[in-house]
Amino acid sequence: xxxxxxxxxxxxxxxxxxxxxxxxxxxxxxxxxxxxxxxxxxxxxxxxxxxxxxxxxxxxxxxxxxxxxxxxxxxxxxxxxxxxxxxxxxxxxxxxxxxxxxxxxxxxxxxxxxxxxxxxxxxxxxxxxxxxxxxxxxxxxxxxxxxxxxxxxxxxxxxxxxxxxxxxxxxxxxxxxxxxxxxxxxxxxxxxxxxxxxxxxxxxxxxxxxxxxxxxxxxxxxxxxxxxxxxxxxxxxxxxxxxxxxxxxxxxxxxxxxxxxxxxxxxxxxxxxxxxxxxxxxxxxxxxxxxxxxxxxxxxxxxxxxxxxxxxxxxxxxxxx
Amino acid sequence: xxxxxxxxxxxxxxxxxxxxxxxxxxxxxxxxxxxxxxxxxxxxxxxxxxxxxxxxxxxxxxxxxxxxxxxxxxxxxxxxxxxxxxxxxxxxxxxxxxxxxxxxxxxxxxxxxxxxxxxxxxxxxxxxxxxxxxxxxxxxxxxxxxxxxxxxxxxxxxxxxxxxxxxxxxxxxxxxxxxxxxxxxxxxxxxxxxxxxxxxxxxxxxxxxxxxxxxxxxxxxxxxxxxxxxxxxxxxxxxxxxxxxxxxxxxxxxxxxxxxxxxxxxxxxxxxxxxxxxxxxxxxxxxxxxxxxxxxxxxxxxxxxxxxxxxxxxxxxxxxxxxxxxxxxxxxxxxxxxxxxxxxxxxxxxxxxxxxxxxxxxxxxxxxxxxxxxxx
Ligand SMILES: Cc1ncc(C[n+]2csc(CCOP(=O)(O)OP(=O)(O)O)c2C)c(N)n1
Numbered sequence: 001x002x003x004x005x006x007x008x009x010x011x012x013x014x015x016x017x018x019x020x021x022x023x024x025x026x027x028x029x030x031x032x033x034x035x036x037x038x039x040x041x042x043x044x045x046x047x048x049x050x051x052x053x054x055x056x057x058x059x060x061x062x063x064x065x066x067x068x069x070x071x072x073x074x075x076x077x078x079x080x081x082x083x084x085x086x087x088x089x090x091x092x093x094x095x096x097x098x099x100x101x102x103x104x105x106x107x108x109x110x111x112x113x114x115x116x117x118x119x120x121x122x123x124x125x126x127x128x129x130x131x132x133x134x135x136x137x138x139x140x141x142x143x144x145x146x147x148x149x150x151x152x153x154x155x156x157x158x159x160x161x162x163x164x165x166x167x168x169x170x171x172x173x174x175x176x177x178x179x180x181x182x183x184x185x186x187x188x189x190x191x192x193x194x195x196x197x198x199x200x201x202x203x204x205x206x207x208x209x210x211x212x213x214x215x216x217x218x219x220x221x222x223x224x225x226x227x228x229x230x231x232x233x234x235x236x237x238x239x240x241x242x243x244x245x246x247x248x249x250x251x252x253x254x255x256x257x258x259x260x261x262x263x264x265x266x267x268x269x270x271x272x273x274x275x276x277x278x279x280x281x282x283x284x285x286x287x288x289x290x291x292x293x294x295x296x297x298x299x300x301x302x303x304x305x306x307x308x309x310x311x312x313x314x315x316x317x318x319x320x321x
Numbered sequence: 322x323x324x325x326x327x328x329x330x331x332x333x334x335x336x337x338x339x340x341x342x343x344x345x346x347x348x349x350x351x352x353x354x355x356x357x358x359x360x361x362x363x364x365x366x367x368x369x370x371x372x373x374x375x376x377x378x379x380x381x382x383x384x385x386x387x388x389x390x391x392x393x394x395x396x397x398x399x400x401x402x403x404x405x406x407x408x409x410x411x412x413x414x415x416x417x418x419x420x421x422x423x424x425x426x427x428x429x430x431x432x433x434x435x436x437x438x439x440x441x442x443x444x445x446x447x448x449x450x451x452x453x454x455x456x457x458x459x460x461x462x463x464x465x466x467x468x469x470x471x472x473x474x475x476x477x478x479x480x481x482x483x484x485x486x487x488x489x490x491x492x493x494x495x496x497x498x499x500x501x502x503x504x505x506x507x508x509x510x511x512x513x514x515x516x517x518x519x520x521x522x523x524x525x526x527x528x529x530x531x532x533x534x535x536x537x538x539x540x541x542x543x544x545x546x547x548x549x550x551x552x553x554x555x556x557x558x559x560x561x562x563x564x565x566x567x568x569x570x571x572x573x574x575x576x577x578x579x580x581x582x583x584x585x586x587x588x589x590x591x592x593x594x595x596x597x598x599x600x601x602x603x604x605x606x607x608x609x610x611x612x613x614x615x616x617x618x619x620x621x622x623x624x625x626x627x628x629x630x631x632x633x634x635x636x637x638x639x640x641x642x643x644x645x646x647x648x649x650x651x652x653x654x655x656x657x658x659x660x661x662x663x664x665x666x667x668x669x670x671x672x673x674x675x676x677x678x679x680x681x682x683x684x685x686x687x688x689x690x691x692x693x694x695x696x697x
Contacts, residue, residue: 059509066471
């Protein structure tokens with residue numbers, strides 16, 4: 001099943017499971033969303049469960065907060081990564097902090113779905129990687145599925161969470177197919193996962209970069225290097241257990257991400273691994289990132305986004321220590 | 322100041338307390354004439370008692386007991402009238418100056434003190450029935466207008482309004498200021514409210530100043546006219562007349578709750594005090610202006626009206642005693658407020674356990690413990 005259909009199926013299961021679950025967003029009803037992730041859901045559940053809202057992101061998130069106060073579990077779709085910023089105030093100053101300000105008396109079970117990242121050759125403000133803004137904010141949970149199976153289950157787990165969840169969907173993966181096991185979830189929402197075993201070096205990343213890391217691993221294998229790949233899945237909190245286990249076995253680590261490197265998630269994970277597994281490391285933890293520039297015009301995105309070669313260059317540097 | 326269009330202004334009491342309904346007040350006249358003496362006295366009592374609290378809190382701040390105090394001094398009529406107009410089942414979203422609104426709904430004033438003393442970012446639990454569905458203060462201007470609207474949407478979706486039962490149908494009232502009216506969130510709230518026909522009253526207290534910036538910098542047209550642009554009935558009231566505030570808000574809330582969609586009210590009022598205790602109003606406004614509004618003081622006006630109606634000296638003495646008692650009680654309880662445990666900052670970041678928070682809480686506990694029992 002394609003990734004976008006898997007999230008659609010997960011949303012359908014959540015809508016069917018509780019009539020308190022609402023989907024809200026621009027063009028998500030009749031049109032089914034610009035990426036068709038919500039296709040068919042309004043026809044099935046009605047206009048009051050799947051809302052085509054006014055075109056106003058702060059309004060979307062702010063009213064979702066009020067709906068949560070009224071006992072609903074709103075799932076908000078932000079149409080593109082670059083359009084979340086009008087809602088940034090409501091997300092960071094309100095949504096993230098309201099449970100805290102109410103001293104636990106009020107829960108904020110709001111999910112914000114954001115298609116993010118590059119690889120689709122889009123125009124400006126349509127391919128950004130805003131994850132660090134959200135992981136930096138206490139009170140938010142941030143997750144990013146990278147496979148259809150995770151898309152199906154993680155969206156349901158996010159909706160079930162009593163806390164706000166920023167749900168980052170790697171938009172270039174929407175058409176990628178994979179098995180979905182609807183009978184049981186493989187992992188809890190906040191677990192990281194080793195997706196490929198290897199012995200020489202650990203690659204860690206999230207979202208669309210998982211596919212790129214697997215490509216790099218396949219290429220390296222042909223040259224005799226055995227790469228382990230870890231999919232973070234949860235960006236806040238980070239599940240360090242599998243990462244540290246892996247690094248203790250391989251002694252080396254590279255973090256790969258599309259986002260600019262400066263004060264990024266990769267910086268945080270690298271620093272933590274160096275703090276906790278220092279004596280296991282044979283080389284410093286290296287980072288492969290997008291550059292610290294605005295996401296470039298589509299014709300340049302190939303140069304901006306880390307690809308398998310850039311990851312392998314870092315792997316070689318690590319192995320050379 | 323933008324000139325007030327007197328023909329549009331709903332007012333019952335003249336500045337000297339004479340009952341003299343303006344032409345725009347006529348539709349509400351019958352309702353106001355039905356208010357019993359006991360309720361009229363309650364309106365006065367609410368205003369006078371909270372003013373004593375407000376003055377006490379200002380003093381406590383001056384004495385270093387509070388980090389900050391936003392006085393409600395001068396705006397009591399707009400607040401009392403609107404809060405008393407709400408029914409028990411209604412939901413209230415204050416900004417940060419609505420001290421009498423919260424008190425009327427049952428919030429203990431010491432909870433506001435706790436916020437301003439730096440003991441909590443919230444203060445009370447809006448889901449606890451004793452707080453009368455009153456939400457906590459919001460310091461980010463305008464944000465709460467969206468929360469109120471979302472809650473109103475929930476009421477619509479759940480069929481908790483528009484059934485025709487005024488005693489059960491719920492409505493929402495949200496308070497904001499003339500400065501806040503420039504915020505994008507207020508615009509988006511009005512768009513959502515009208516799209517979803519929320520049972521909601523947007524209650525704008527135009528106290529003429531956003532800290533040092535006059536209302537003319539926020540809007541060149543009267544603010545109540547904006548409501549109409551969104552498709553809402555909008556009414557201008559004399560915010561220093563508690564009867565006008567009560568009557569218009571009561572009607573607007575009932576229309577909203579009955580399915581009439583959102584309504585807007587602009588209460589023309591004035592903050593006689595400073596914006597907050599950190600502010601120096603002498604830098605930006607004249608004493609003539611303050612004096613002209615002092616002559617329209619909402620409490621003096623109501624007092625004159627009640628005296629005209631024959632209220633007894635004993636009543637005013639009783640209100641005075643209650644005011645004093647509240648002020649004393651607040652001072653005593655403020656002085657008795659304890660501190661916070663370091664651990665408290667980790668307590669409610671998430672509803673579910675979060676490992677990063679858990680680890681840091683443990684780290685701090687271990688670090689603190691390392692100093693106990695004498696370091697080596
Ligand atoms: C988004 C935002 N910007 C700036 C401030 C700082 N600030 C606090 S109160 C205030 C003026 C508000 O004026 P108004 O809305 O008229 O309400 P009033 O304080 O007069 O009751 C300002 C600028 C803030 N709290 N929030």
